[in-house]
Amino acid sequence: MEPSDSDLVETTHHEGVLIVRLLTKRLDASVAPRFKTAVTDHIASGHQYLVLDLTAVDFMDSSALGAVVSCMKAVGSRGSLAISGAHGTVMKLFKLTRLDRVLNLHDTPEGAAQAIKPS
Amino acid sequence: MEPSDSDLVETTHHEGVLIVRLLTKRLDASVAPRFKTAVTDHIASGHQYLVLDLTAVDFMDSSALGAVVSCMKAVGSRGSLAISGAHGTVMKLFKLTRLDRVLNLHDTPEGAAQAIKPS
Amino acid sequence: MVRSITFTIDSHLANVALVAMSLRSICSLVALSPEELDELEIGVVEALNNVIKHGYDNTPGLPVTTAVTLEDHQVTVQISDRGKRIPAELLDRARTSCLDMDTDDLTKLPEGGMGLRLIISSANSLEYHVDDGINTLILEKIF
Amino acid sequence: MVRSITFTIDSHLANVALVAMSLRSICSLVALSPEELDELEIGVVEALNNVIKHGYDNTPGLPVTTAVTLEDHQVTVQISDRGKRIPAELLDRARTSCLDMDTDDLTKLPEGGMGLRLIISSANSLEYHVDDGINTLILEKIF
Ligand SMILES: Nc1ncnc2c1ncn2[C@@H]1O[C@H](COP(=O)(O)OP(=O)(O)O)[C@@H](O)[C@H]1O
Numbered sequence A, B: 001m002e003p004s005d006s007d008l009v010e011t012t013h014h015e016g017v018l019i020v021r022l023l024t025k026r027l028d029a030s031v032a033p034r035f036k037t038a039v040t041d042h043i044a045s046g047h048q049y050l051v052l053d054l055t056a057v058d059f060m061d062s063s064a065l066g067a068v069v070s071c072m073k074a075v076g077s078r079g080s081l082a083i084s085g086a087h088g089t090v091m092k093l094f095k096l097t098r099l100d101r102v103l104n105l106h107d108t109p110e111g112a113a114q115a116i117k118p119s
Numbered sequence C, D: 001m002v003r004s005i006t007f008t009i010d011s012h013l014a015n016v017a018l019v020a021m022s023l024r025s026i027c028s029l030v031a032l033s034p035e036e037l038d039e040l041e042i043g044v045v046e047a048l049n050n051v052i053k054h055g056y057d058n059t060p061g062l063p064v065t066t067a068v069t070l071e072d073h074q075v076t077v078q079i080s081d082r083g084k085r086i087p088a089e090l091l092d093r094a095r096t097s098c099l100d101m102d103t104d105d106l107t108k109l110p111e112g113g114m115g116l117r118l119i120i121s122s123a124n125s126l127e128y129h130v131d132d133g134i135n136t137l138i139l140e141k142i143f
């Protein structure tokens, strides 16, 4: 991850899972490419179990939704990606597109990590 | 008071004091003349002890401040006018103009009524 | 009482949030539900992003205006630009296709192409016309 | 990052709240304190009210624009209109007089005439110029 992404995401480790916490209230087209690269760089460098914590995110648009889909594809079947803290327009978008059926949604990042941690 | 002011103020009586509760979040130049008339009409019709309850008001400009001054003058020395619930920009404006020194400021309308009620 | 305001930004994606946040705050003056406000915000943001990304090909310094009219039971948002127009066939197709993703094969999930459908589903009615090189999209939200 | 937006309203006092609310919401993107934001809101509202009441003599249908630029440590608000200008001597007098009311004699408390001084005290710097019949007031808030 570029140091310039430190305003966008913050990462921690929890039981073998990388928790990527979004720091921005608005995850929109102006930051979606940077967000996608930040996460897929982590995946490329070997992290296969990830949680995207969207607790701080009050607004998401379709560009950011596309970036989340890219992250899911980058993890593929080798690992697992879960999402925590989706609410408001974020949840609305997941439901409108019916992505909520395939996203691994949890209330807290710890709960999400627990659900997907490698055994 | 005109029926058209029912969106602007609501009045109740408390121990001989008329409590005029503002219902609008923004007390600005677009409503200041109506606000002033609504209150001075009450004064003209015999109410000499009044509380202006500004609890709901988040923003006030100098036109509304002028209207409050008009109300004070209309009451004059024959009665008493107190103010309750001033906060945020309302309090800021009272302090900037040093009107806070002469306004009878209270936290609650009941407290204000208690302080000025005719003996 | 009818109140109106026009927001003008330069064609830079980072400015879209300014319109969205302003729209949200003034809509508190009318009785739009939080749910309806979320929908409208999504639609307006998608429309503005599209103007900047597709209409203006990400060229900065070009004007995008958003005129908002607040009435007791309706919010009208009119977005205008001088860029390329939304192709009529894409708009028509988006009107008749639904937003559900086919989630059977995750490797085939779409990463884009949702914007027009989100714009359409955000409002009670959508009108689009081009006059003298000015494209105008009108979204009406009734509540 | 520098972000900008321009708010345009018709000269009607009820529209001033739309600019004020929009300004408040976008200022949440920068580190202005709540106190500083209150000051700026008061200054901008007084300036817009004055343009409508005095500059345009309450004639509706005339444009008032408010351009806002957000930077890391500065908010700049530029208000423009085509009405009568603020008389230079009144602006000068307001710059040097203070806002304290003389509260010794309540029957003499002023009911108006506070706007210009509130505008001046709302910002770190104020500039006013008239070009080609366009009056422009620039308020800078530094934090
Ligand atoms: N404002 C516009 N001007 C020109 N073309 C547009 C505009 N909006 C959309 N389009 C075209 O329609 C396509 C579909 O748009 P959309 O559904 O928003 O998805 P996306 O933006 O992810 O491609 C775009 O790829 C573009 O070719």
Ligand SMILES: Nc1ncnc2c1ncn2[C@@H]1O[C@H](COP(=O)(O)OP(=O)(O)O)[C@@H](O)[C@H]1O
Residues within 6 Å of the ligand: D050, D051, D052, D054, D055, D056, D083, D084, D085, D086, D087, D090, D111, D112, D113, D114, D115, D116, D117
């Ligand atoms: N934008 C303006 N255009 C023309 N005249 C103005 C303008 N702003 C202020 N003035 C003049 O300056 C005077 C003082 O303004 P102000 O301090 O705001 O108090 P008030 O608006 O209560 O009179 C006004 O009465 C008006 O004559």
